[in-house]
Amino acid sequence: MxxxxxxxxxxxxxxxxxxxxxxxxxxxxxxxxxxxxxxxxxxxxxxxxxxxxxxxxxxxxxxxxxxxxxxxxxxxxxxxxxxxxxxxxxxxxxxxxxxxxxxxxxxxxxxxxxxxxxxxxxxxxxxxxxxxxxxxxxxxxxxxxxxxxxxxxxxxxxxxxxxxxxxxxxxxxxxxxxxxxxxxxxxxxxxxxxxxxxxxxxxxxxxxxxxxxxxxxxxxxxxxxxxxxxxxxxxxxxxxxxxxxKLKSRKIKNELQLARQENQNIISYIIILAALVFIIILYFYLTSRANREKLKATYHSETRISKKLHDELANDVYHAMVFAENTDLSIPQNKQLLIDNLDTIYTRTSNISKEKQPINTDKDYILSLKQMISGFYTPNITLLLNDLDTIVWDEIEKTKKITLYRTLQELLVNMKKHSKATLVVLTFKRNNSTILINYSDNGQGIDLKKIVLRNGLHNVENRIYAIKGSIDIESTPGKGFKVFIKFPLHE
Structure with a gap:
C-alpha cells in the first residue's frame, strides 16, 4: 500500500x-x-x-x-x-x-x-x-x-x-x-x-x-x-x-452473556458460602486470640504482683520482724524506726492494691489520674504536670483512658525503682485529633542499644500499640530518660 x-x-x-x-x-x-x-x-x-x-x-x-x-x-x-x-x-x-x-x-x-x-x-x-x-x-x-x-x-x-x-x-x-x-x-x-x-x-x-x-x-x-x-x-x-x-464482537458478547447467566448463580452461592465460612473462622479466631491475650495479661499481672510481694513486701516484713526481735523497743528511737518501717510496708501494700483496683473513667477520671501520679511524690522526687487540665478527657474513649492510666503508672513505677531521678516532667497536649504525652526524667538513663526490654517497658509499648498509638523512647546513660507517646483521639 x-x-x-x-x-x-x-x-x-x-x-x-x-x-x-x-x-x-x-x-x-x-x-x-x-x-x-x-x-x-x-x-x-x-x-x-x-x-x-x-x-x-x-x-x-x-x-x-x-x-x-x-x-x-x-x-x-x-x-x-x-x-x-x-x-x-x-x-x-x-x-x-x-x-x-x-x-x-x-x-x-x-x-x-x-x-x-x-x-x-x-x-x-x-x-x-x-x-x-x-x-x-x-x-x-x-x-x-x-x-x-x-x-x-x-x-x-x-x-x-x-x-x-x-x-x-x-x-x-x-x-x-x-x-x-x-x-x-x-x-x-x-x-x-x-x-x-x-x-x-x-x-x-x-x-x-x-x-x-x-x-x-x-x-x-x-x-x-x-x-x-x-x-x-x-x-x-x-x-x-x-x-x-463489531458484528463478531456482538455475537461473541451474546454467547458470553448466555454462559454468564448460567454460571452467575453458582458463583454467587460459592461466594456467599465462602463468606460465611470466613466469618465463622474469623469469629472463632478473634475470640480465641482475645481469650489468649486475656490469659496472658492475667498471667503477667499475677506474676508481677507475686514478684513484688516476694521481692519487696516479704523482705521488708522479714526485716521488720528481725528488727523487732533483736532490738529494744522500749527505746523511743527504735520504736519510731519500727513504726516507720511498718508504715512503708503499708504504703507499698496499698500501692500494689491500687494497681489492680478499677479505674474511674467517668468525670472524675482526671482526679483519679492526679491521685495516682501524686502517689509517687517523695521528698527526693519533684513531679511536674503540664497542661493536664487542657485535655477534654470526656472525648477520649474509656479503653484509651485506662491504657493511658496504666502506662503512666508503669513509667512512674520504673522511674521510682530504677532511675534514681529527682525531677520528672509530664506534658499533655492535643494536636487536632491526636493526643501527645511527653515523659522525661533526669535519672541515670539506659543504653537503648544494649538493654533487653524489661516487663515494664514491654508492657508500656504493648498497651500503646493496642490503641493504635505510637511510642518513642530516647535515653543515654547519665542523661535521663524520655518517652514520647502519641495516639488518636478517635479510631
Missing amino acids: AEIQQNQYDFSGSETTIKEALPLLNSIKDSVYNWKIYTILGIDNTNVYNYNNALYYFYKALSLKTDEAKKLKTKNNIASVLIKQQKYNEALQILLSLCVDKNIHENPEYYSKILDKIGFCYFKLENRIALFYYTKSLEIKSELKNDSELGKTYYYLAEYYQKHDPALSIKYANLSYNKYSITNCIDNRLRTLGLLIKNNSGTELKRNSITYVELTDSIFEIKQKAKNLFARIKYDSKKEKEENL
Whole structure:
C-alpha cells in the first residue's frame, strides 16, 4: 500500500501507511522485509525534503544482513540524498566505489545511472571531467534505447552547456523534452520546460510557458485525485473491517452473556458460602486470640504482683520482724524506726492494691489520674504536670483512658525503682485529633542499644500499640530518660 502511494506521489501518505508496519519489525525474521520498509521510508523522506531522516532510514537498511544487490542499491540511495544536500564530495566517494563494482557493470542500465550521478557531482564541483561520464552514460543508454533514461542524460548535458554553449544547451533540452514526452513523464517534462524557458525568447518562450502552466495544472489534478481515491479506498476498507469486527464482537458478547447467566448463580452461592465460612473462622479466631491475650495479661499481672510481694513486701516484713526481735523497743528511737518501717510496708501494700483496683473513667477520671501520679511524690522526687487540665478527657474513649492510666503508672513505677531521678516532667497536649504525652526524667538513663526490654517497658509499648498509638523512647546513660507517646483521639 505504501509503495502504491509512493508511486502516485503521495509521499506523506506513504510514510503514514508504512509506519503502521514498524511495530511488527521485531517479529519479522526475514531481513528483506525490514530492508523494504526502511527503503520506502527513506525514499518518502527524501521526496518531502527530510534529508536527515532519509539518511537515518537508509543507513538502517544498509546495516541489515541482505544480499549484495540490496546493499549497492542502498548505497546509491544514500549518495542521491547527499547530492540533494549538496555534499558532492561525500557522494562521489560512494558513487566511484559503485562504479567499479562488478555487479554494477553487469547491469548496464544501473551502471549508466551511476555514471550520470558521478557526472552531475563533477559538474557541480566545476570539474570538466563531468562531460566524460555524461558521454559514456549516453552511449550505454542509446544502445538500450531507454527513452526515459535518455531524457535524463540529455537534461544533464543541457545543464552542462547552459553557460558555455546556450545553443547546444537548447538542443539537448529539446531532445530531453521529446524523450520525456514519449514516456509521458510529466514531472521531468516540467523540469525540462523550466530549463527551456530560461534559455528561450520570443515565440518559443511563450509556447513553452503556456505548456508549462497546462502541465502544472494537469499533474496537480492527477496527483490530488490519486491521493483522494487512495484515502477513500483506505477509509472504506477500514470502515468495513470495523463493522465486521463489531458484528463478531456482538455475537461473541451474546454467547458470553448466555454462559454468564448460567454460571452467575453458582458463583454467587460459592461466594456467599465462602463468606460465611470466613466469618465463622474469623469469629472463632478473634475470640480465641482475645481469650489468649486475656490469659496472658492475667498471667503477667499475677506474676508481677507475686514478684513484688516476694521481692519487696516479704523482705521488708522479714526485716521488720528481725528488727523487732533483736532490738529494744522500749527505746523511743527504735520504736519510731519500727513504726516507720511498718508504715512503708503499708504504703507499698496499698500501692500494689491500687494497681489492680478499677479505674474511674467517668468525670472524675482526671482526679483519679492526679491521685495516682501524686502517689509517687517523695521528698527526693519533684513531679511536674503540664497542661493536664487542657485535655477534654470526656472525648477520649474509656479503653484509651485506662491504657493511658496504666502506662503512666508503669513509667512512674520504673522511674521510682530504677532511675534514681529527682525531677520528672509530664506534658499533655492535643494536636487536632491526636493526643501527645511527653515523659522525661533526669535519672541515670539506659543504653537503648544494649538493654533487653524489661516487663515494664514491654508492657508500656504493648498497651500503646493496642490503641493504635505510637511510642518513642530516647535515653543515654547519665542523661535521663524520655518517652514520647502519641495516639488518636478517635479510631
